[in-house]
Amino acid sequence: MLPAVLKFCIVSPIHDGVAVKNEGRLDLEDFIFDDGLKTFFLSGNGAGSKITEKDEASKRQLTVAKHERLLLLKYHPDIPTGALGEAEKRGEKVLFRFRLFPTGQPIDLKINFPKPGKNELRLYFNEAVFSPNVWDNWFLFERNDEIWIGSLDDTEIEAARAGAPIDWQNGFDQAVEEAYQEATNAKLPVLVPSSSLKYRRDQKVAIEAMSKSGNICEMMPSHPTFISRATGAPYLEAHHFVPMMEQRHFEVSLDVVENICILNPYAHRMLHHATYSEIEPHLMELAGPREGFLKEIGVSVDRVLRSYGRP
Numbered sequence: 551m552l553p554a555v556l557k558f559c560i561v562s563p564i565h566d567g568v569a570v571k572n573e574g575r576l577d578l579e580d581f582i583f584d585d586g587l588k589t590f591f592l593s594g595n596g597a598g599s600k601i602t603e604k605d606e607a608s609k610r611q612l613t614v615a616k617h618e619r620l621l622l623l624k625y626h627p628d629i630p631t632g633a634l635g636e637a638e639k640r641g642e643k644v645l646f647r648f649r650l651f652p653t654g655q656p657i658d659l660k661i662n663f664p665k666p667g668k669n670e671l672r673l674y675f676n677e678a679v680f681s682p683n684v685w686d687n688w689f690l691f692e693r694n695d696e697i698w699i700g701s702l703d704d705t706e707i708e709a710a711r712a713g714a715p716i717d718w719q720n721g722f723d724q725a726v727e728e729a730y731q732e733a734t735n736a737k738l739p740v741l742v743p744s745s746s747l748k749y750r751r752d753q754k755v756a757i758e759a760m761s762k763s764g765n766i767c768e769m770m771p772s773h774p775t776f777i778s779r780a781t782g783a784p785y786l787e788a789h790h791f792v793p794m795m796e797q798r799h800f801e802v803s804l805d806v807v808e809n810i811c812i813l814n815p816y817a818h819r820m821l822h823h824a825t826y827s828e829i830e831p832h833l834m835e836l837a838g839p840r841e842g843f844l845k846e847i848g849v850s851v852d853r854v855l856r857s858y859g860r861p
């Protein structure tokens with residue numbers, strides 16, 4: 551489990567292009583990638599800032615800060631000036647391509663200089679592809695001569711900076727994952743340790759999914775497992791097909807029975823750690839019964855597969 555407080559020598563905030571070093575927790579109002587973040591994101595250059603309540607209230611848009619602006623204009627120098635609708639009428643490009651972190655999915659977002667003079671640069675969220683939460687940190691970075699975009703909360707950014715291991719299905723805090731699976735296999739409700747990460751999973755939902763499964767692994771029904779001493783039933787685990795780390799991009803909950811696969815421990819670890827070529831056939835089988843759920847939340851199978859490492 552991550553320590554309660556992580557301490558770093560950081561580079562933030564940024565004032566007039568000058569980075570100020572601080573000792574202690576990261577001030578994420580406006581930040582550039584230091585060596586820790588560059589290593590985590592496999593990038594030589596990146597910058598980010600906080601999503602404020604003002605951004606949220608302003609029709610889901612944000613004003614691009616200085617250092618993100620430089621990076622954005624490097625890859626998209628032909629941004630239109632004035633209202634987006636008027637720019638479209640003039641035949642100007644208003645949608646610009648990014649890679650979405652962490653899946654690498656290509657997405658298009660609208661950008662403009664809303665006023666003459668090109669002082670204020672705005673980027674517009676799209677609920678279906680990129681819609682960070684208030685107080686998340688959005689960021690841009692370069693990788694393989696492409697521009698990437700993403701968002702993480704303060705704790706996740708600090709964990710990334712510190713080099714903490716991450717499972718892109720469940721996040722940084724692996725102790726919470728273990729407690730969640732133990733609670734799913736308990737006779738009585740169990741308190742799962744609280745986490746500083748914000749996407750909680752309710753073991754009651756997992757228990758309901760377990761009951762509906764008939765205590766049979768959906769992915770490898772013939773693979774042996776052991777008997778749980780707590781329940782006397784086969785020990786199985788709950789896995790969210792659309793990963794909970796994707797929750798930040800959705801208004802609807804991903805912690806629902808329709809999104810939960812019941813798996814034996816071997817199959818579960820395989821989905822998290824095996825090469826993509828090994829798990830792709832299994833993922834396609836798991837996707838079939840969830841076609842309706844994926845359609846309901848507006849997600850393609852291809853997008854889900856990218857969460858598991860599809861090239």
